[in-house]
Amino acid sequence: MPDPVSKVTxxxxxxxxxxxxxxxxxxxxxxxxxxxxxxxxxxxxxxQPGQAPDTISIAVGYGRTAAGKVGDNVGKNAxxxxxxxxxxxxxxxxATIEATGDTFPLSQTQTHHSxxxxxxxxxxxxAEYKKNPEAGKGEEEGEHKKYDLWExxxxxxxxxxxxxxxxxxxxxxxxTGCGACVIACSAENNVPVVGKEEVGRRREMHWIRIDRYxxxxxxxxxxxxxxxxxxxxxxxIAKLEDFSNVTVVHQPMLCQHCDHAPCETxxxxxxxxxxxxxxxxxxxxxxxxxxxCANNCPYKVRRFNWFNYWNDSRFDNYLNxxxxxxxxxxxVTTRFRGVMxxxxxxxxxxxAGKLKAKMEKRxxxxxxxxxxxxxxxxxxxxxxxxxxxxxxxxxxxxxxxRTYYVLEELNVQPGIGYQVKVRNTGTESLA
Numbered sequence: 001m002p003d004p005v006s007k008v009t010x011x012x013x014x015x016x017x018x019x020x021x022x023x024x025x026x027x028x029x030x031x032x033x034x035x036x037x038x039x040x041x042x043x044x045x046x047x048q049p050g051q052a053p054d055t056i057s058i059a060v061g062y063g064r065t066a067a068g069k070v071g072d073n074v075g076k077n078a079x080x081x082x083x084x085x086x087x088x089x090x091x092x093x094x095a096t097i098e099a100t101g102d103t104f105p106l107s108q109t110q111t112h113h114s115x116x117x118x119x120x121x122x123x124x125x126x127a128e129y130k131k132n133p134e135a136g137k138g139e140e141e142g143e144h145k146k147y148d149l150w151e152x153x154x155x156x157x158x159x160x161x162x163x164x165x166x167x168x169x170x171x172x173x174x175x176t177g178c179g180a181c182v183i184a185c186s187a188e189n190n191v192p193v194v195g196k197e198e199v200g201r202r203r204e205m206h207w208i209r210i211d212r213y214x215x216x217x218x219x220x221x222x223x224x225x226x227x228x229x230x231x232x233x234x235x236x237i238a239k240l241e242d243f244s245n246v247t248v249v250h251q252p253m254l255c256q257h258c259d260h261a262p263c264e265t266x267x268x269x270x271x272x273x274x275x276x277x278x279x280x281x282x283x284x285x286x287x288x289x290x291x292x293c294a295n296n297c298p299y300k301v302r303r304f305n306w307f308n309y310w311n312d313s314r315f316d317n318y319l320n321x322x323x324x325x326x327x328x329x330x331x332v333t334t335r336f337r338g339v340m341x342x343x344x345x346x347x348x349x350x351x352a353g354k355l356k357a358k359m360e361k362r363x364x365x366x367x368x369x370x371x372x373x374x375x376x377x378x379x380x381x382x383x384x385x386x387x388x389x390x391x392x393x394x395x396x397x398x399x400x401x402r403t404y405y406v407l408e409e410l411n412v413q414p415g416i417g418y419q420v421k422v423r424n425t426g427t428e429s430l431a
Contacts, residue, residue: 003059004177005212005248006046007110009204010196012059012075014097015048020056024099031102034058036095039080044104049214049246056095070193107200110211113253113300120406121213121249123172123421133401136420147411148260164277164364165387166345168371169397170252172421174381177210177250181373181382185254188346188372190328192309205303207343208254208373214246249421252373252382255280255301255343256406256414263293263302271340278387278415279345289338298407299414302342310334345384346371366392 002009014032026032029044034056043058051057062075083090124136185191185208192205257280263272264280271287274280294302309315310325328334331348335341346369353369366385374382385394397403402419 001179001182002109002210004179004210004250005050006048007108007212008046008106009109009199010074011104011106012043012062012078013046013106014043015051015057016045017051017053017055018047018049019053020051021045021047024097026099027103029103029105031100031104033098033100034095035098036081036093037083041076041078042100042102043076044106046106050248056097105200107196109199109204109206109209112202113209113211115407118407121172121251121421122404122418123215123249123423126422126424129422136422137402137404146413161276161278161388163388166257166278166350166384166415167387167394167398168345168374168416169383169394169400169403169419170416171381171383171397171419172249172251173419174379175210175250175252175377176379176381177212177248178378179210180376180378181208181252182206182210184372184376185343188329189332189344190310190334192315192334194309195315198306198315203304203306205305205309205341207301207303207341208252209301211251211253213249213251215249247423251418253299253301253406254373254416255345256299256412256416257343257345258415259413260411262296262298262410262412266292266296268292277350279347279350280342281347282341282344284333284335284339284341287339289340291340293340298410298412302340304340305335305337308337 006013006015014034016026021028026045028047031042031044033040033042041058048057058078058081059075060078063073063077064071065073081091081093081095083093122136128135186193186206189207191207194203194205198204257278259274259278261272261274261280264274268290269286269288271283272280272293273283289304291304294300294304307315329348331352349371350369354364357364357368364386366389369384371382371384374384383394383397385392387395387398389395397419398417400419402422403417404420405414405417408414
């Protein structure tokens with residue numbers, strides 16, 4: 001799983017303020033020798049916005065030697081930097097650093113999921129929210145007009161969903177970026193672990209990812225760009241001289257199950273189609289691996305199987321051992337080389353819930369079906385349910401004045417609504 005803020009996988013590193021790295025003449029991923037408490041390690045430098053100047057930080061838990069083939073010798077052990085004083089462990093120490101002249105590339109996951117500065121994250125302050133509950137939604141752009149690709153009537157829609165319309169709501173206020181949903185999704189849907197080398201080639205397989213965005217502050221007060229407040233463009237980053245005062249917002253991003261899914265219209269073999277319940281589904285046996293769908297997806301959430309990860313000795317993980325394969329979810333097939341995969345909205349859980357209700361001869365109850373990501377979220381940031389049920393929790397959540405849809409200006413009509421993040425900067429009254 002990627003680190004929640006740096007998005008680095010498989011290694012630990014020396015996190016350093018960009019101003020310090022510039023002052024010391026250190027390049028990104030340049031290896032430095034860190035010495036403290038009589039112990040020395042060599043690790044690459046990562047420029048980390050928000051890191052306090054004149055400090056560095058190193059994650060512990062790496063450099064293990066008895067963790068199995070996957071975990072052994074990953075990163076360097078930073079525990080010896082601890083000292084024991086007055087009956088407690090001191091996790092800080094005076095350190096010296098020295099450049100070695102070497103480089104050690106780190107694999108990060110968010111560097112290639114670029115939205116080119118589009119307004120995908122929306123946030124406001126508590127003071128503005130009190131004045132206008134819809135603050136931060138980008139209302140100055142006006143309401144986006146919806147166009148239909150097919151001739152439909154309300155009575156006879158091609159994409160009609162008479163019984164179930166499965167949708168999701170995600171509250172950016174609640175999400176802490178912990179990544180538990182990423183792990184839960186991988187376990188539930190047999191998503192393979194591909195290793196550092198493949199992640200470095202931009203081939204990670206996570207069906208849900210947590211995007212991290214920085215917004216910057218000025219004089220202790222949150223400072224927003226005219227609309228988004230986000231540091232997402234190179235030209236905006238170039239304006240900033242000091243990255244030490246930034247805030248972070250996390251955004252879970254998964255297949256949006258769009259009503260006008262651009263991936264569906266370009267598939268030459270109908271491997272990805274829309275269901276009568278509002279889901280964008282994959283038929284793996286039809287897929288011939290053109291990858292047109294991935295090129296056409298504006299959310300960058302589709303994953304391509306470059307290898308048979310479950311049956312290839314180069315990927316030594318729980319999928320390719322005859323004993324550890326017993327941990328796989330039998331309700332979800334493992335995918336094979338040359339096919340595209342993505343979030344299925346845990347369709348196996350949906351079918352199981354509907355079948356149980358049918359066997360008990362009763363209607364399906366709201367909240368009875370929970371997605372793996374939703375079930376694991378400790379902050380209840382994810383809500384899933386049937387939009388056709390006006391009393392459902394998800395329907396009420398999507399009616400919130402804070403709800404917006406990512407890239408709705410593209411008219412893809414996504415099925416996942418996000419709720420604007422409201423920051424309490426401490427400068428306004430809570431009354």
